[in-house]
Amino acid sequence: MITLKMVIRPNRQKADGTWPVNLRISYQRKSSYIATPYFVTKAQINKAFEIKDRFLQYQVDEDLNKARKEVSISFEKLADMNTAQIGEYLSNFLYSKAKERINFFEFAAHHISRMEENNQASRGNYGISVRKLKAYIGHDDLSFNDISVTFLSNFDAWLKKNGVGTRGRALYLSNMRAIFNAAIREYNDEDNDIIKIAKNPFKRFSLPKVEAPEKRALSLEKIKKLIAYQPKKETVQFAKDVYLLSFYLVGMNSVDLYQVAKISEGRITYKRAKTRTVRADGAEISIKLEPEVMPIIEKYRDKEGERVFNFHYRYTTAAGFNSAVNEYLKDIGDEIGVEELDFYSARHTWATLFVNECEGSESEAAFCLNHVSEHKVTSGYIKKDFARIDRANRKVIELLK
Known part of the structure; x- marks a missing residue:
């Protein structure tokens, strides 16, 4: 009996x-393994090395x-x-190299589910x-192999016709x-000559060109105005505190403050x-x-100790938290003369002040902002020295005095 x-x-x-996920063929007390197009991460399996990812x-x-059906039909x-021959x-x-219909929307749902996790x-x-693609x-x-350069060009034209801007x-x-x-990474295995998605039209398709966004950084004068501003509304004070919390923590993102x-x-x-x-x-x-950030940290401490800050009690999601802060920051922007002030400008402001006012290098600013190093191989050999960030942050904070 052949078992699989x-x-x-x-x-x-x-x-x-x-x-790799392998198909094991057992027959007459011997076993062989063949490659499949599937690979698993640690998060997709349990301790017994069994798949727990439902989609996979x-x-x-x-x-x-x-x-199994083919073995039953062709057993003789x-x-x-x-x-080995059965394998x-x-x-x-x-x-085989024959094209397989892998549904784009089913995989997209799985991909987004992973992002949520x-x-x-x-x-x-x-x-x-x-949803825009489905509406189109x-x-x-929709199979991956149905998507061509022409398909992408037509989709882009449809978006433009329906009022979607370049960005x-x-x-x-x-x-x-x-x-x-x-x-492609999940289904294709070039080492074993398994190609389920035969083409990548994005290699020949050019995305709409977006003009470089206007710099969001505040000047030294403007950030000082923001610090001095005394909001009358509690919600606006909250937005100011969160903005400065990010600034004093070297441009920490809202989702990271939340989590x-x-x-x-x-x-x-x-x-x-x-x-x-x-x-x-x-x-x-x-x-x-730094001492300057401690009053804000203590003000919003999570008394239960589940997280550092209590933002998750105020807002059910990080996205909702970020949206609320941006909404309230508009009032501050109107008062200090900054159009459309938003939370992310705290990160831009820290970096700009470090480079332009403290004469720090752009590569050092990138390190402080936790960007990927341009020297990936070299950085892999070097242990990170976060004291470099401490010294840079102190220089930036000193500018505000």
């Missing part, structure tokens, strides 16, 4: 941290059922083969992008590209939500708490 099972072998972990489990079960032909036969049957702030924009084609039956079109199409690339879990030894150490899932170092950064 999808397995993950613990000792076969790849350099990128994933494990569905795909794997579908292949396993196809293989397979009975005289050894396990080759099933590999050709399941994973990782609390990635941009997941909302991805959902909007997918009028149904949800919005570029955003929707770049999100679509990110989903497409994620699917950060603890303070230890006079420092806030966290992994930046925007990039922690795509960087080898987890985008970790540690900021020393």
Whole structure:
């Protein structure tokens, strides 16, 4: 009897941290394994190395059922083969170069679900992008192999015709590209000659060109005005406090302020939500708490100790928190003469003051802001010295005196 099972072998972990899913063929007390197009991360399996990702489990079960059915139908032909020969036969049957209809919208839903699990702030924009695409084609039956350069050009033209500006079109199409690339990484295995998504039209399609955004940084004079401003409304005071909290913490993003879990030894150490899932170092950064920030920290401390700040009691999501702060900041902007003041300008302001007023280098500013190093290989050898950020931050804060 030929038995088949999808397995993950613990000792076969790849350099990128994933494990391949293999189809094991057992026959006459011998076993062979064949490659499948599936790979799993630690988050997708349990301690017994069994798949717990429902979407992936569905795909794997579908292949396993196809293989079992083929073995049942062709048993007389397979009975005289050894396990390696049966494996080759099933590999050709399941994973030939023939194009497979992989539904874009089903994978997109799975991709966005992963983003939600990782609390990635941009997941909302991805959902909007997918809904725009669905509105364009009028149904949800779209294969990756149906998407061509012409398809993308027509979609872009439709967006423009329906009043979407250049920045919005570029955003929707770049999100679509990110989903497409994620699917290629998941389904294609060039090492084993498994190509389920045969083409990538984004290699030949140019996204709409977006003009460089206007610099959001406040001048030294304006940030001093913001600090001196005394709001009459509690909500506006809240927005001012959160803005300065970010500024004093070297441009800490709102989602990280919302999620950060603890303070230890006079420092806030966290992994930046925007990039922690795509960087080898987890985008970790540690900021020393300067005296100027402590009154704000104490004002919004989470008394229950679940997180550092109590923002999650005020707002159910990080996106809602960010939206509220931006709304209230407009009042401050009107008072100090800054049009459309927003939360993210705190980050821009810190960096601009460090470079222009403290004469810091752009590369040092990038390090302080936890951006990816231009020298990826070299940075992988060097242990991070967060004291560099402490010294830079102190220089910037001293400018405000």
